[in-house]
Amino acid sequence: MENKAYRGHVLTLPYPSLGHINPLLQFSKRLVSKGLKATLATTLFIHNTMQPPSSSSLQFDTISDGYDEGGFAQAESIHAYLNRMETIGSKTLADLIIKNKNTANPIDCIIYDPFLPWALEVAKKFGIFGAAFFTQTCAVNFIYHHVHHGLLKLPITSTPISIPGLPVLELEDMPSFISVPGSYPAYFEMVLNQFSNSDKADAVLVNTFYELEPEAVDSMSKVCRLLAIGPTIPSFYLDKRLENDNDYGLNLFASDSSICNNWLNTKLEGSVIYLSFGSMASLSNKQMEELAFALKGSKFHFLWVVKASEEAKIPEKFVEEAGNKGLVVQWCSQLEVLSNKAIGCFLTHCGWNSTLEALSLGVPMVGLPQWTDQTMNAKYVQDVWKVGVRAKVCENGIVEREEIDFCIKEVMEGERRKDFQKNAKKWRDLAIKAISEAGSSNKNIDEFVSKFINS
Structure with missing residues (x-):
């Protein structure tokens, strides 16, 4: 693998839960099909639990969240987990970059989950191209963007709620962190902090496709460099262009x-x-x-x-x-x-x-x-x-x-x-059309690859 010529080496870093890992895993496979080397980095605990399969294309590596034996369940609280992951994760991510530095394929780009905004700081420290990858819809992300920047004041005292690019919303339509004030404050802080440094990212990728929410994509595109690159599900169920891609390949639970x-x-x-x-x-x-x-x-x-x-x-x-x-x-x-x-x-x-x-x-x-x-x-x-x-x-x-x-x-x-x-x-x-050879999402993936390669 080390001797093969690649257009670049991308490290993808998801938040360590299945719903965040699988979309980045699938996007990594798409990048491999574009001639890039891709390495998915999970926490040591997740890696040992899921035991990712060896692959001739997609690579796997690890960082630490500071809870190598039990992961999130080992932490005293949500807040404690996120704080320790930032401290230990930043260090071990830097170690991973350094480990690859003198190989034939040093890491050229980090695509990170914005739940981990510190990953962008590590990328910039090493002069590496950094791209945020939002796993939720554009509409949800745009609401959090409005709250983070003070454009939507909380608590909400009157309805309906009108936000550019979104349908008219009642309180019960809003994300639960907003509709139920004070619920899971550490998680709410985390979703808002996605935008703490996203303006410094070289690209913003969203796991949606344009036709699903065109108004939301257009509205959010006015405030960040946004590319809709979804749906991120195995190619077998969509365009069938990726060989042997009929499942995610990683699971927290066994199934028959x-x-x-x-x-x-x-x-x-x-x-x-x-x-x-x-x-x-x-x-x-x-x-x-x-x-x-x-x-x-x-x-x-x-x-x-x-x-x-x-x-x-x-x-x-x-x-x-x-x-x-x-x-x-x-x-x-x-x-x-x-x-x-x-x-x-x-x-x-x-x-x-x-x-x-x-x-x-x-x-x-x-x-x-x-x-x-x-x-x-x-x-x-x-x-x-x-x-x-x-x-x-x-x-x-x-x-x-x-x-x-x-x-x-x-x-x-x-x-x-x-x-x-x-x-x-x-x-x-x-959905099939979006990810197909001439589809909107596929064009956006090509645009991202071109931007990264030429950066």
Whole structure:
């Protein structure tokens, strides 16, 4: 590998959680296809947990977050983790740059997650091209930009809220850090700090594609050097231009795809509800109960992903009583599931990766957002992209079984079902087009590579 001639060597540095790692991993693969050498750097704990596969193209290396044995779970608090990661991460990132300095392919560019703004400071210290990579939507990022720069005053005391390039918003449509003042202050500080030095970045990349949110992209482009480069999902499900790129290749949880696929393949087209709430969400016992009873009363088949840490919240005997009507698994290959013809609806927390996968694969959605950007994504699913509905939350913060049942019926067999399916197909076609050889996102990736190479 060291003797091969590359156009440049890019180091990509994600925030150490699955939802941030996978988009940068996929973008790294795209850069390799453009003739660059790419190295994805994760924390030592994440690296040891995921055990990334050896590859003839994409390389892997490590930095330290100061918690090599247990990662985030080892930290005393969110604030402690972020502070220590900045201190230790900055040093070990510098060590990684120095380690590569006298090789045939020294690091020429660092693409970093803006949750780690200190990475840009390290890049500038070594005179290296630095690019920010935002994993969330342009709309969400633009809201945080407004708050950071004092353009949107908090707390919000009157609605509706009007921001250039965004639809008119109610308070419950805003990211949860804003709609629920004082929630997770360390995380809120982190999302705002994404813009603490982003004006010094040589490029700003966003995991979206222009056709999805053109007004938001245009508005945010007026305040930073923005390139929309998504969707960042494996090429097999989009343009099929990257060889053997049929999955992300990294997972925090083990899955047995054959169990899900074999079960789904016995079901009729569009007859199954797929439920998953991502790698981080933790639902209350009451919410799990309401979901279970809604599924039990539904006439549709269901595939429900329930992490091992959440299994105790499932009502007693629910799995046994469901029989062949439902399948409950601890984890699965979501892309394989969503692309199966049996899936008629995705009941989701509306995390951006999950939402982007559903849009790219043409699957209508029922949104049960939990926190952070998910509420905003659910707003777009229902009112902008019109590919599904957002479930209404009761005063106690729970989505009750009757509402879940209503939303499932609305998407699976309601009067708007054909509209949801038609719109979902439209976004799937646009996602494929965006990343194709002449598409908007592919042109932006080429523009970024050209800018970096010629810098």
